[in-house]
Amino acid sequence: MTERPIVDFDHHSTEFHEDRVAGWAELRECPVAFNERYGGFWVVSGHDVVDQVSRDGETFSSKHQREPGDDGISYLGIAGIPRGRSIPTAGIAEVEGPTHVALRRVMNRYLTPTAIGAMRPRMEASARWFLDQVIERGRLDLVDDFTNPVPAVLTMDLVGLPLDDWHLYAEFFHGTIAHRPGSPEFDRAIGNVGAMLTRLGEEAAARRQAPTDDLLSDLVTMEVDGRRLDDDEIRSVLWNLVGGGLDTTTSLTSLSLLHLAQHPEQRQDLIDHPELLAGATEEFLRFFSVNETLTRTITADTTLGGQELCRGEHLMLSWLSANRDERVFERPDEVVLDRAPNPHLAFGVGAHRCIGMHMARTMFQVLITEVLTRIPDYEIDADGVQLYAGNPELNGVVHLPATFTPGPRLGPAERPF
Numbered sequence: 001m002t003e004r005p006i007v008d009f010d011h012h013s014t015e016f017h018e019d020r021v022a023g024w025a026e027l028r029e030c031p032v033a034f035n036e037r038y039g040g041f042w043v044v045s046g047h048d049v050v051d052q053v054s055r056d057g058e059t060f061s062s063k064h065q066r067e068p069g070d071d072g073i074s075y076l077g078i079a080g081i082p083r084g085r086s087i088p089t090a091g092i093a094e095v096e097g098p099t100h101v102a103l104r105r106v107m108n109r110y111l112t113p114t115a116i117g118a119m120r121p122r123m124e125a126s127a128r129w130f131l132d133q134v135i136e137r138g139r140l141d142l143v144d145d146f147t148n149p150v151p152a153v154l155t156m157d158l159v160g161l162p163l164d165d166w167h168l169y170a171e172f173f174h175g176t177i178a179h180r181p182g183s184p185e186f187d188r189a190i191g192n193v194g195a196m197l198t199r200l201g202e203e204a205a206a207r208r209q210a211p212t213d214d215l216l217s218d219l220v221t222m223e224v225d226g227r228r229l230d231d232d233e234i235r236s237v238l239w240n241l242v243g244g245g246l247d248t249t250t251s252l253t254s255l256s257l258l259h260l261a262q263h264p265e266q267r268q269d270l271i272d273h274p275e276l277l278a279g280a281t282e283e284f285l286r287f288f289s290v291n292e293t294l295t296r297t298i299t300a301d302t303t304l305g306g307q308e309l310c311r312g313e314h315l316m317l318s319w320l321s322a323n324r325d326e327r328v329f330e331r332p333d334e335v336v337l338d339r340a341p342n343p344h345l346a347f348g349v350g351a352h353r354c355i356g357m358h359m360a361r362t363m364f365q366v367l368i369t370e371v372l373t374r375i376p377d378y379e380i381d382a383d384g385v386q387l388y389a390g391n392p393e394l395n396g397v398v399h400l401p402a403t404f405t406p407g408p409r410l411g412p413a414e415r416p417f
């Protein structure tokens, strides 16, 4: 066996997190290398190899296989993050084969471009209503008052969960992703886990008794190999779907609004030329890559980028690094609103490609349009900006306070969703 190129970095450290764009640029000099930390794992950072791995789900599996001696570390989750017994495995994201295909088929009905197009008026009504609650004040926290609640309510709506429960899920996912384990904010958020799982279980049980025409009903009544999913499977699929829907779009929108405040000429371009928004969406997806990394498990000895990888080893994929690869993107560290082509991998690629991507794109565009048309002069209070403490999987903003010229409510006064 040839010698493995070794790299040494701790993706959990503040040091790596704070300078990670430069860190990944250095790592890309050897796009497939081995890091001996956390039990050892391959680090895949080049656009071509990230793409290759993602398309070959047979050799590079997303499946979470509990085996004797398994310490509870998820195979999809990043090395060094203990999952904890009470938290379900990551639903559809860690399932392969016929069950994966069947689950995607059921969910897809609600997530096609046509289905999301039909949802758009509800997205607009939701964005309008949340902005109405603060627009007369001239001040808001763009995260707490806008980019967090809107995707949360819409995710409840997508699945068929009670809309008023959005707080429970948003506080959990936002709190545990934004803050480091051991911090008071993290502990407070993780305290919600029992209540969330109970609520998910109750809702699933109610639909089993009396199915309606919604995604949750389809999930509890679907059959794979002649059997229905059990409670644990349902909870874990819902967990993954709700988790996927919530914090990702929130982060993408918050980071983009921060960027536009810091680049007034680009904000003005988007205001003057709304037709730029579709391309700009892809560019913000590429540039921020809010889902920064994920992991795969190698199921058979193989070669990748000239390296020999062995069955049973783990591998970290960096979407963030792939999306900044200078071999594919000119001026990769700049936001170019009309970049074309833009073959970014922010939603992944292959069988596990983000199933919520059409919803994410549309929610993002609705949220940005609402801000740019109703509070176009918003200014960020730089002292109050708080970014995520350093989560190696996801990037985002905790607080984004802003002021703007107050405007009128558009109504209705009652929540229209």
Ligand code: HEM
Pocket: 054, 062, 092, 093, 094, 104, 155, 158, 240, 241, 244, 245, 246, 248, 249, 252, 289, 290, 291, 294, 319, 345, 346, 347, 348, 349, 350, 351, 352, 353, 354, 355, 356, 357, 359, 360
């Ligand atoms: C900016 C927004 C989003 C980004 C950047 C994003 C990114 C990703 C990425 C990178 C993956 C993994 C792909 C892979 O492993 O190959 C993924 C999977 C997934 N996402 Fe998203 N996502 C976003 C929004 C959403 C939304 C809105 C939903 C739900 C409505 C969602 C639900 C899921 C689910 C269920 C999976 C697992 C799919 C599977 O394994 O088959 N995501 N997403």
